[in-house]
Structures are given as structure tokens and as C-alpha cells.
Amino acid sequence: MTSAVATPTGATAPAVAALAYHDGEFVPLEQARVPVTTQALQYGTGVFEGIRAYAQADGGLAVFRGRDHYLRFLRSARTLRIDVGLDAEQLSEVTAELLRRIGASEDTYVRPLAYKRSLLPGTPPGVQLQGVSDALSINAFRMGSYTDRAGIRVAISSWRRPESGVLPVRAKVTGGYVNNALAVDEARAAGYDDAILLNSRGQVAEASTSNVFAVVRGRLVTPPLSADLLEGITRDTAVTLAADLLDVGTDFTDLGRDDLCNADEVFLTGTGAEIVPVTEIGGRPVGEGTPGPLTTALMTAYHKVVRGDDQRYRHWLQPVRPAAARPSATGGTT
The missing domain is CATH 3.30.470.10 (Aminotransferase class 4, branched-chain amino acid transferase, N-terminal domain)
Known part of the structure; x- marks a missing residue:
């Protein structure tokens, strides 16, 4: 490489x-x-x-x-x-x-x-x-981690997430990502790192390539599948780790714009983004404007799991074993 x-x-x-x-x-x-x-x-x-x-x-x-x-x-x-x-x-x-x-x-x-x-x-x-x-x-x-673990700044996009009756939003269809690209372009032109899209009902759907979580009045909340979002693998990982390691359950319920603005913590989850704190939304700080304790604990747990440091989750890892040595024409191995 x-x-x-x-x-x-x-x-x-x-x-x-x-x-x-x-x-x-x-x-x-x-x-x-x-x-x-x-x-x-x-x-x-x-x-x-x-x-x-x-x-x-x-x-x-x-x-x-x-x-x-x-x-x-x-x-x-x-x-x-x-x-x-x-x-x-x-x-x-x-x-x-x-x-x-x-x-x-x-x-x-x-x-x-x-x-x-x-x-x-x-x-x-x-x-x-x-x-x-x-x-x-x-x-x-x-590709290593490319998001800032100290937190990112996001905007609420003017572009809406398509409804599942318009586009199969639970499938990763290439054509559908024009919507995401427009939202990111708008956010970055305004000086933000990413965008959060609302659905046609005005509820939080997802970020450009990530699912959204919030800590609202002490509860961990993420939008349900009916909010027209992609069912993320990292989303499921975060829910599992929060329950198993932190004894924190997740509420799958609609989140409004006001819920995000008044949340104690907000973070995004995705394969590319991993788990990343959101410290500012639309120019307003989230909580104290720094990664919160639950977000920080989940980030730490996640990175231990993906590195194989937590044996309880080895079933999530497929080792890439070196290729077996092949006999060479001279009788040695290659």
C-alpha cells in the first residue's frame, strides 16, 4: 500500500x-x-x-x-x-x-x-x-480515525431526509446519497463539520452518514427506524455496549430539534465516524460544550472492542490470518 x-x-x-x-x-x-x-x-x-x-x-x-x-x-x-x-x-x-x-x-x-x-x-x-x-x-x-474525539460542530440541514415511501432509506442505495451530499455541502459551506437531517415530520432522522444519539434528562435516546433512518451497525454496537458495560438502556423514540438543542450530550455513530461527540449544534453548545461522560465512556469501550481488547466481543471480529506459505519450485516456501 x-x-x-x-x-x-x-x-x-x-x-x-x-x-x-x-x-x-x-x-x-x-x-x-x-x-x-x-x-x-x-x-x-x-x-x-x-x-x-x-x-x-x-x-x-x-x-x-x-x-x-x-x-x-x-x-x-x-x-x-x-x-x-x-x-x-x-x-x-x-x-x-x-x-x-x-x-x-x-x-x-x-x-x-x-x-x-x-x-x-x-x-x-x-x-x-x-x-x-x-x-x-x-x-x-x-484509513484511521478521521473524526475529532474532542467533538464536532454540526448544523441542522435545510434538506430533509426522504421518506421510506419515496426512497428505500433502510438500504444503502448509491443514488440516495445525493441527499446526504447536499446536506454536507450546505453545512460545510457554513463552517460546520457535518449536518443532521430532519425527516418529513420535522423529527431527527440521521446525520449525513451517521446515526444520532442524545442524552435527554438522563436517558439515552436515539430515533426509531420509523424516523426514516438507516439501521446502523455501529448504532446497534453502541446500544449493546451501553446496556452491557454501562448498564444504560436506550429509548427508541422520536427526537425533535428542541430535544437536541436542550440535550445534555449528543453523539453520532457510524462505521466511518465511529463514535464521535457533537459539542455544538447550529452555533449553540451541547451541554457544557465538551464531550459528556456517557459519550466518553462509550467511545472508550468501542475502541477497546474493535481492537480486540475486550474478549467478550471477539465474536464481532473476523481475524485476517496471514496466507499459508506455498511450496516454491526450489522446495522452499514463499
Whole structure:
């Protein structure tokens, strides 16, 4: 893998690996291309996942909750009539093999993408899901934590989260993320780090790529699935860790804008963002304007779990074992 390049903010740009899994084989990344006629490129008919692999306390590498991500990936694919061709276990093995082949040993981000490619013979042109071939690609690149554990500033977006009757919001559909991109662009143009979107009823849905939690009058609260949000894997992880390790239950109930503004703590959860405190919303401090005790405790617990430091959650980790040595032509091993 190539070296990361320092950015002006002091973070590091992701180092892209030299290989990808594309059309059923491992190929050089520059060969993992799609033509401009690709249906998903023109109509947004693709689905994706974001999965993290973490360097472990024992020196190895492990994929965090990969099977759960791939089960969601397959559900998303079914929504768009995409036949991925592999089940969750096979996708997990392909991912592990890709990580082995690129020599990943540091924190790595994995991006599977399944998409509609080209019209099958006899299919007329137009926007459609049937009569179109399917394709799968997976790439990976080195990526550590990129959010500020001291907290981020967010805006309430003027863009609304689509209703589930308008777009399948519980699937990670590529075309739907135009909504997220517009919200982030608006927030960053105003000097904020991220955006929180409300749904059509004016209740909190989610952030641009993260779920939203708040501590309201001593209770941990997150919006229910009926708020038109994506059912996050990290969201479920946070709920589980809060209950198991902190003896804190989670209320799945609607959150309004006022609830966020008056909350004692607010934090976001997502595979990319991990668990990150929100210390300011729309120019107003959250609580004391610093990460709260529950948020801090959850962040600490989460990072121990993903690093393999808490044996109770080893079932969430898929070790990426080194490739077995192969006999060489001279009788040694390679």
C-alpha cells in the first residue's frame, strides 16, 4: 500500500491499495473500471457498504462486524434486484483475501459495491431494474480515525431526509446519497463539520452518514427506524455496549430539534465516524460544550472492542490470518 499524504488539517489522506476484487477476480486497481454506459452510473442503481478492519492488540488485523455488514448489503441488493452471486460468508472470505493480498496490517476501510451494469439482450432502454446485468466490486484502502474525539460542530440541514415511501432509506442505495451530499455541502459551506437531517415530520432522522444519539434528562435516546433512518451497525454496537458495560438502556423514540438543542450530550455513530461527540449544534453548545461522560465512556469501550481488547466481543471480529506459505519450485516456501 502507498504512503498516506498529510492534509492541511493534520489528518492523513487514505492510502489506496493496488488491488481490487472486480468481476469475480482480484485485479490491479486501475483495471477495476466501468464504462460510461453503466446503468448504475446513470441512474444511481447500486448499493454499497462501508466496513472497517482494525489493527489488533495482538498485532494482527480483524474485520469488525463484517458478516453483519454483508447481511445488510445483501438486503440492500435485493431491494434493487441485484444478484450479488455470493452469500455473506463468501463475501467475508473474499474481503479477508483482498486484505491479505494487499498486505493490510493497519486500520483499513473496505468498500463493497454491487450495481446494475448493462441491458441484457432484448431489454429496451430506460430506467429499470429487470433485464439489466449485475456486477460486484470490492476495494480497500488504509484509513484511521478521521473524526475529532474532542467533538464536532454540526448544523441542522435545510434538506430533509426522504421518506421510506419515496426512497428505500433502510438500504444503502448509491443514488440516495445525493441527499446526504447536499446536506454536507450546505453545512460545510457554513463552517460546520457535518449536518443532521430532519425527516418529513420535522423529527431527527440521521446525520449525513451517521446515526444520532442524545442524552435527554438522563436517558439515552436515539430515533426509531420509523424516523426514516438507516439501521446502523455501529448504532446497534453502541446500544449493546451501553446496556452491557454501562448498564444504560436506550429509548427508541422520536427526537425533535428542541430535544437536541436542550440535550445534555449528543453523539453520532457510524462505521466511518465511529463514535464521535457533537459539542455544538447550529452555533449553540451541547451541554457544557465538551464531550459528556456517557459519550466518553462509550467511545472508550468501542475502541477497546474493535481492537480486540475486550474478549467478550471477539465474536464481532473476523481475524485476517496471514496466507499459508506455498511450496516454491526450489522446495522452499514463499
